Amino acid sequence: xxxxxxxxxxxxxxxxxxxxxxxxxxxxxxxxxxxxxxxxxxxxxxxxxxxxxxxxxxxxxxxxxxxxxxxxxxxxxxxxxxxxxxxxxxxxxxxxxxxxxxxxxxxxxxxxxxxxxxxxxxxxxxxxxxxxxxxxxxxxxxxxxxxxxxxxxxxxxxxxxxxxxxxxxxxxxxxxxxxxxxxxxxxxxxxxxxxxxxxxxxxxxxxxxxxxxxxxxxxxxxxxxxxxxxxxxxxxxxxxxxxxxxxxxxxxxxxxxxxxxxxxxxxxxxxxxxxxxxxxxxxxxxxxxxxxxxxxxxxxxxxxxxxxxxxxxxxxxxxxxxxxxxxxxxxxxxxxxxxxxxxxxxxxxxxxxxxxxxxxxxxxxxxxxxxxxxxxxxxxxxxxxxxxxxxxxxxxxxxxxxxxxxxxxxxxxxxxxxxxxxxxxxxxxxxxxxxxxxxxxxxx
Amino acid sequence: xxxxxxxxxxxxxxxxxxxxxxxxxxxxxxxxxxxxxxxxxxxxxxxxxxxxxxxxxxxxxxxxxxxxxxxxxxxxxxxxxxxxxxxxxxxxxxxxxxxxxxxxxxxxxxxxxxxxxxxxxxxxxxxxxxxxxxxxxxxxxxxxxxxxxxxxxxxxxxxxxxxxxxxxxxxxxxxxxxxxxxxxxxxxxxxxxxxxxxxxxxxxxxxxxxxxxxxxxxxxxxxxxxxxxxxxxxxxxxxxxxxxxxxxxxxxxxxxxxxxxxxxxxxxxxxxxxxx
Amino acid sequence: xxxxxxxxxxxxxxxxxxxxxxxxxxxxxxxxxxxxxxxxxxxxxxxxxxxxxxxxxxxxxxxxxxxxxxxxxxxxxxxxxxxxxxxxxxxxxxxxxxxxxxxxxxxxxxxxxxxxxxxxxxxxxxxxxxxxxxxxxxxxxxxxxxxxxxxxxxxxxxxxxxxxxxxxxxxxxxxxxxxxxxxxxxxxxxxxxxxxxxxx
Numbered sequence: 001x002x003x004x005x006x007x008x009x010x011x012x013x014x015x016x017x018x019x020x021x022x023x024x025x026x027x028x029x030x031x032x033x034x035x036x037x038x039x040x041x042x043x044x045x046x047x048x049x050x051x052x053x054x055x056x057x058x059x060x061x062x063x064x065x066x067x068x069x070x071x072x073x074x075x076x077x078x079x080x081x082x083x084x085x086x087x088x089x090x091x092x093x094x095x096x097x098x099x100x101x102x103x104x105x106x107x108x109x110x111x112x113x114x115x116x117x118x119x120x121x122x123x124x125x126x127x128x129x130x131x132x133x134x135x136x137x138x139x140x141x142x143x144x145x146x147x148x149x150x151x152x153x154x155x156x157x158x159x160x161x162x163x164x165x166x167x168x169x170x171x172x173x174x175x176x177x178x179x180x181x182x183x184x185x186x187x188x189x190x191x192x193x194x195x196x197x198x199x200x201x202x203x204x205x206x207x208x209x210x211x212x213x214x215x216x217x218x219x220x221x222x223x224x225x226x227x228x229x230x231x232x233x234x235x236x237x238x239x240x241x242x243x244x245x246x247x248x249x250x251x252x253x254x255x256x257x258x259x260x261x262x263x264x265x266x267x268x269x270x271x272x273x274x275x276x277x278x279x280x281x282x283x284x285x286x287x288x289x290x291x292x293x294x295x296x297x298x299x300x301x302x303x304x305x306x307x308x309x310x311x312x313x314x315x316x317x318x319x320x321x322x323x324x325x326x327x328x329x330x331x332x333x334x335x336x337x338x339x340x341x342x343x344x345x346x347x348x349x350x351x352x353x354x355x356x357x358x359x360x361x362x363x364x365x366x367x368x369x370x371x372x373x374x375x376x377x378x379x380x381x382x383x384x385x386x387x388x389x390x391x392x393x394x395x396x397x398x399x400x401x402x403x404x405x406x407x408x409x410x411x412x413x414x415x416x417x418x419x420x421x422x423x424x425x426x427x428x429x430x431x432x433x434x435x436x437x438x439x440x441x442x443x444x
Numbered sequence: 445x446x447x448x449x450x451x452x453x454x455x456x457x458x459x460x461x462x463x464x465x466x467x468x469x470x471x472x473x474x475x476x477x478x479x480x481x482x483x484x485x486x487x488x489x490x491x492x493x494x495x496x497x498x499x500x501x502x503x504x505x506x507x508x509x510x511x512x513x514x515x516x517x518x519x520x521x522x523x524x525x526x527x528x529x530x531x532x533x534x535x536x537x538x539x540x541x542x543x544x545x546x547x548x549x550x551x552x553x554x555x556x557x558x559x560x561x562x563x564x565x566x567x568x569x570x571x572x573x574x575x576x577x578x579x580x581x582x583x584x585x586x587x588x589x590x591x592x593x594x595x596x597x598x599x600x601x602x603x604x605x606x607x608x609x610x611x612x613x614x615x616x617x618x619x620x621x622x623x624x625x626x627x628x629x630x631x632x633x634x635x636x637x638x639x640x641x642x643x644x645x646x647x648x649x650x651x652x653x654x655x656x657x658x659x660x661x662x663x664x665x666x667x668x669x670x671x672x673x674x675x676x677x678x679x680x681x682x683x684x685x686x687x688x689x690x691x692x693x694x695x696x697x698x699x700x701x702x703x704x705x706x707x708x709x710x711x712x713x714x715x716x717x718x719x720x
Numbered sequence: 721x722x723x724x725x726x727x728x729x730x731x732x733x734x735x736x737x738x739x740x741x742x743x744x745x746x747x748x749x750x751x752x753x754x755x756x757x758x759x760x761x762x763x764x765x766x767x768x769x770x771x772x773x774x775x776x777x778x779x780x781x782x783x784x785x786x787x788x789x790x791x792x793x794x795x796x797x798x799x800x801x802x803x804x805x806x807x808x809x810x811x812x813x814x815x816x817x818x819x820x821x822x823x824x825x826x827x828x829x830x831x832x833x834x835x836x837x838x839x840x841x842x843x844x845x846x847x848x849x850x851x852x853x854x855x856x857x858x859x860x861x862x863x864x865x866x867x868x869x870x871x872x873x874x875x876x877x878x879x880x881x882x883x884x885x886x887x888x889x890x891x892x893x894x895x896x897x898x899x900x901x902x903x904x905x906x907x908x909x910x911x912x913x914x915x916x917x918x919x920x
Contacts, residue, residue, distance in 0.1 A: 093575030095645075339559035339574045363562050367891035389889040398889075422563050429569040446794040451801055454784075458805060462812040469816055473823040 005205075006249055008242040010379040011234040012412045014170050014333070016209060021292045022173045024300035026181060029316060031107055035077045035307030036088045037063065039097045041346045042137045043144045044070030051099065055082045058110020060283050063099055072135040072145045075283035076101055077305035079108040089340040091329050091349075098344070101307065115281035124196045127278060131196070134277030135284045135347070140164055140175075140238065140267035141330055143348035146274065149266065150196050152259040161194050161202040162247055165217075165268045166231055166238030168207060169331025172351045174288040175268050177301045179206065179213035182272060183220050189271025191224040192278050197264060202226045204268065205247050209233045235333065236410040240265050242379050254380075254406045269350075284347055291317040293354030295324040304345045311341040313352050324354035333411040366419035374413035374423060380406050384413035384423050391426040396437070399430040407431070480533065481509050487529050488521060493595045495519040495616030509533065516540045519615040542633040543615035545598070545608045549584035549627050550640035550703055550715070553604035555655035556580065571624040579653025582643040584627055590619040602713065609711045635688040639664075640710065641703045644678050651701075658703035664689075667697040725864055728857075731920045732868035738844045739876040740906075740913040745844030749877055750902060751835050754888075759881035761828040763874035765817050765836065767867070770845050773810045774866020777849040778859045780805060806849045807840075814840045844873055880909060 040046035047064035051057060057076040064074040080103040090096035113133060116122055132147035152158055163186070167175040179186055190202040204221070206214050208230045217228045231237050231246055241252045243265060250261040258265055266274075269287060276282045285305055292299035297318030304313060310327070314320070328335030329343065331351055374384035382403050390398040404427055413423045484505040491501070496517045498504040507513035508529065514537045515521070515529040523539050530537040557579030561570060567589035570576045576585040586604030591597075598612035599619060608619075610633065620628045627642050639658050643650050647659030658681055665674045665681065673689035675682050681704075683689065694706050705715055738744045745766075752762040785805065788797045818836055822829045829836070839845060848869045852862040883905055892901050 093573070093577065094581050337574055337577075339577050339579075360562075363564075365565070386889075392891075393889050395889070425563050425569055425572065428572045429564070429566075432572060433568070446792050447796050450791050450796050451798060454798060455801065455804065455808075458808060462808060466812055466815050466819075469819050473819050475822050475826075 005229060005231045005246045007232055007234065008237075008245045008379055009381060010377045010412065011236065011242075012377050012415050013233070014235060014415060017170045017292075018173050018176070018209070020171065020294070020299045021290050021301055022176060024173075024177070026177050026288050026301045026303055027316075029302045029304050029308060029313075031078060031103060031105070032305075032308060032312060033103055034083075035101045035103065035305060036309065036342075036344045037074065037077060037099045037101065037307035038088065038090060038344055038346055039064060039074065039099060041074065041143060041306065041348065042072045043142065044068070044072075044148075046097075047071055047074050049085065049097075049099070051082045051085075053082055053085055056080070057082060057101065058108050060109055060111035060285060062112050066132065070145055070148055072137055072147075073133065073283075074099075075112075075135055075285050076110075077285045077307050078103045079106050079110065080104040089338075089343045091336050091338070091343055091346065093336075093339060098307075109282075111281050111283060113277075113281050113283075116278050119192060119278050120195070122195075124198060127192060127196045130277050131274055134273065134282070136270055136273045136277060137284070137347050138267055139269035139273060139287055139348055139350070141334070141348050141350050143346070146266065146270050149264055150193070152264070156259040157262060158197050158199070158259060158264050159262045160248060160264070161190070161197055161199050162243060162263055162265045163190050163193075163202060163204040163226075163268050163271055164238055164240075164243055164265055165204050165206040165210075165213065166243060167210070168233075168235045168238040169333055169335075169351070170235075171292050171353055172290045172331050173292075174290045174301055174350055176210050176213055178269055178272060178288055179210070180216050183213075183216040185272045185275045186217065186268050187220045187224050187226050188279065189266075189268075189273075189275035190226045192274055193264075193266055193271060194225075200225060203247060204228045205231050205237075205243055207231045207233050207237055235412065236379060236408070239379065239408050239410060241408070254403060287345070287347060287349065289313070289345060289349050290351045290353075292351065293324065294356050294359075295320045295322045295354045297321050304349075306345055306347055308345040309341070310338070310343050310345070310352055313345065314341070314354075320354065322356060325357040325360045326355040328353040328355065333415065334409060361414070361420060363422040363425075364420045366421065368421060369419055371418060373416040373418065377412045377416050379410060379412065380408055382406055384427075387430065388421060388423050388426040391430045396430055396433045400434050404430045405434065478509055481505050483532065484508055484529055487525060487532070488518060489525070491520050491595060493520060493614075493616045493618065495614065495618070511535075514538075519543065519617075543630040544610045544613040544633045544707075545615065545617075545619050545628050546631050546638050546707060547584060547590070547599070547606045547608055547619075547623075547628050548638065548640055548642040549582075549605065549625075550656040550705065550710075551578070551580060551583040551605060551654045552602065552716070553586070556583065557653040558604075568622070568624045576625075580643055580645075580650065580657070582625055582627075582645075583654065584625065589622050589624070590628060593618045593622040600711075603716065607711055607713075608707070610707050611711075631683075631685050632688070635683060635685060636691045636706045636708055637689050637693050638683050638705060638707055638710075639674075639681050639703055640705050641680060644680055646679050650679075656701050656703055659701060661700060664693060664697040664699060664704050668693055724861065727920050728861060728865050729868045732865055733872040733875060734913070734916040735919050737872045737876055737913050737916075738847065738869050739873055740910040741917075742847070743910075744847045745842050745873055747838060748835050748842060749873075749880065749906070750899065751838075752832065753877055753881040753884050753902070755831075756878065756881045756885060758828070758831045759877045761825075762832060762835065763870075763877050765821070765832070766839060766842075766845070766873055767870040769810065769813050769817055769839055770848050770870035770873075771863060771867040773806075773813050773845055774848050774852060775859070775863040776809050776813075777806050778852055778857070778862035780809070781853055782859060802853065803846075803850075806846055810845050810849070811840045844869070876909070876913075880906060883909070 045067045048067045049064045051063050058079045061076045063076050066073050080101050083102045084100035087095040088098040128147055128150050136146040138144040165179050194202045214230055221228050244263050252261055273284045289304050290301050291313050327338045368385050387399050387402045387404050407427045411424050485502045488501040496504045515526040516537045516539050559577040561577040563573055565587050567585045567587045570585050570587050584606050586601055588601050590606050591599040591601055598609050600607050615630055641658035650657035660679045665671050668689050672687050673684050675684045694704055702715055739749050752758050785798050848866045852865050
């Protein structure tokens with residue numbers, strides 16, 4: 001591991017805006033009367049529902065079991081009764097199946113597994129099974145099942161475990177506060193993950209705008225053979241491929257995964273979820289989310305349970321002092337705009353962001369002026385200008401040739417475009433069309 | 445005089461030699477091609493719409509001559525033209541029923557709940573942002589992907605809703621493939637009664653976001669001559685296109701949400717702004 | 721001799737480019753430059769026709785048309801048949817190319833369409849033959865001149881078709897779409913090639 005971090009090519013420097021919530025310690029959200037837990041909270045297959053209307057559940061009880069290898073179980077956020085199996089608005093705008101639990105007020109634990117007291121000597125396979133049983137997914141926002149990441153095939157040997165504490169998105173401070181307040185758990189999680197992968201060490205990458213978090217982590221890191229590396233502040237430093245390059249100098253090939261260069265990357269919050277699952281015997285039912293934005297009265301960081309409606313989250317933040325124009329789940333660069341306040345918090349909801357009218361980007365269909373700013377800032381080294389022209393002309397074959405599938409949808413190009421072209425949306429469209437065409441080809 | 449003669453002889457000689465070379469080459473490199481293909485291509489409408497499933501009229505003509513396709517596969521050609529092609533080639537072909545497209549949604553801007561959308565003005569792109577930012581997950585977004593795809597300009601966007609003009613539609617099916625919500629279906633041109641709603645959600649849920657949704661109250665089934673003419677699919681009613689109702693059903697029913705409409709009147713705009 | 725050949729080569733390809741400096745052969749230049757693939761096919765056809773026609777016409781000119789001979793007492797010089805003979809030779813060559821192409825590459829034959837037989841009326845091909853005569857080149861020099869002129873034509877055509885493929889994707893204002901912006905681009909390309917003047 002090198003001591004000085006490498007700078008990846010490209011990237012942008014949007015205004016941090018983290019001061020709104022960076023110094024707010026994490027508050028536990030009060031127990032709600034009802035939680036509407038969305039069933040499908042991971043990339044891959046949705047879990048299979050086990051409970052039915054009327055069933056009584058304890059906190060942490062199994063609601064749905066994994067339906068395949070790339071699927072994770074779902075657990076109850078509190079004790080109570082299942083009052084409905086219905087639909088609720090999902091984060092991508094379409095209604096999704098959900099389980100409604102009415103709390104009984106007791107909040108009594110009923111976890112399906114026990115703490116593993118002697119995890120330092122446990123079998124890595126058992127530890128990994130615990131990660132799966134606890135329903136841990138990538139909590140940086142992707143929601144990819146963690147146990148799958150920890151199961152590389154034998155022909156792809158792993159030699160580096162990286163913990164992602166970069167939190168490069170503006171406004172978001174959830175991971176920052178987690179690293180500051182729960183440094184011990186983060187490092188513990190790293191140690192457990194390292195044991196699962198058969199490694200002796202791990203490295204935590206943190207952007208240099210979180211010096212206090214770096215200090216806090218360094219204090220406890222040495223106890224578990226974990227190193228902490230500061231990273232240059234550059235969006236999207238927290239993107240897997242860019243993080244791997246900065247810490248190891250290795251380039252993940254286009255279309256490849258981190259395991260192709262011997263690395264596994266996990267978010268710091270996922271590491272804490274792993275530590276909770278192994279050491280405390282608790283499934284993944286809550287997470288820290290930053291509720292922020294200029295229109296809010298009290299922006300800050302809260303620990304929400306899954307199934308908490310966004311409307312309740314905004315209430316806790318004191319409501320709005322000025323009418324916002326946009327509500328995003330996630331950060332301003334890659335977050336999803338919402339059209340309903342009835343969406344509920346999921347395992348990968350890192351932020352709830354309100355944006356005032358004067359800061360909202362108005363996209364236009366102005367022509368590309370060939371300034372090249374997007375090409376300079378693209379961290380994946382593709383040509384946003386040419387690809388977006390191809391997409392405008394519905395030439396998805398040309399877009400595929402230009403490697404649009406390598407795009408990580410970070411939004412840097414849309415951010416810098418002087419013509420305010422909706423570049424990120426063009427690439428989402430291109431990817432959707434190319435994948436649909438490939439599926440059609442396969443089914444023929 | 446001599447000059448003229450010499451030049452004539454020289455030119456003739458040169459011409460003869462070159463003609464001989466070309467003649468030999470033509471025989472040696474001859475390419476077989478069926479002359480009927482060109483004639484059939486001329487007999488087709490020449491719109492190159494792809495409704496037959498082939499790349500263009502020339503490709504389709506080749507398929508007909510080779511026997512892989514029937515002249516009536518062309519949705520654009522009138523029955524007389526298909527019959528003439530069949531006669532020319534000495535084959536038999538049965539005429540297919542004329543189909544037209546129907547956009548099964550009546551949720552225009554004035555009757556639906558929507559969030560402001562700012563992005564690419566195209567349905568297939570808009571659907572990637574919050575599902576299209578329309579209250580109803582299944583409704584028409586009105587950003588004209590279908591209208592632009594139609595080679596015959598048969599689709600009009602009125603108040604954010606795509607409306608097919610059945611008299612202009614030839615049933616080529618291009619709009620069916622393009623719609624990201626799968627709202628468009630091809631139906632027999634003779635049927636005029638349709639339910640302009642495609643959402644399987646409960647009636648009460650639908651009404652919250654759209655005033656003209658079908659609430660499956662079954663008034664149309666009761667008013668029909670034969671209960672089989674309208675089929676129930678969960679919380680949605682559909683016309684039974686194999687046993688369709690007569691056009692007077694809309695008047696007889698008095699649909700409480702005006703989801704039940706006549707295609708001709710819908711195209712003419714007679715239901716616009718009507719909501720109860 | 722070698723000096724001369726180098727001058728002919730660079731002159732024909734760059735300095736006196738047939739399309740961009742002499743403005744000959746604009747018809748296929750605009751008609752076949754929509755796609756790089758068809759442009760390549762057309763270039764191949766033109767190189768073949770121009771080289772062979774330069775060779776054959778220069779041979780006929782040197783050994784038949786330019787010679788004075790006696791027929792039935794009168795001295796005859798058939799130089800005046802130059803244009804007629806050149807055209808007939810070029811037309812036959814193009815017909816040969818058409819027949820061969822239809823047999824061996826039907827898609828390219830379809831893609832080139834009407835522009836393949838139009839090589840006959842292409843002033844560039846006749847121009848190469850005529851200019852060789854005017855410059856007094858021998859057979860070898862004529863053939864090289866024809867070959868290099870065709871290369872220059874191919875260069876201009878391929879450059880232009882690459883530009884047009886890119887222009888196709890751009891948001892060109894409606895009045896300028898299609899041929900209009902193509903001609904403007906061609907003009908700018910011609911100005912660019914003016915930079916070579918004075919090289920030879």
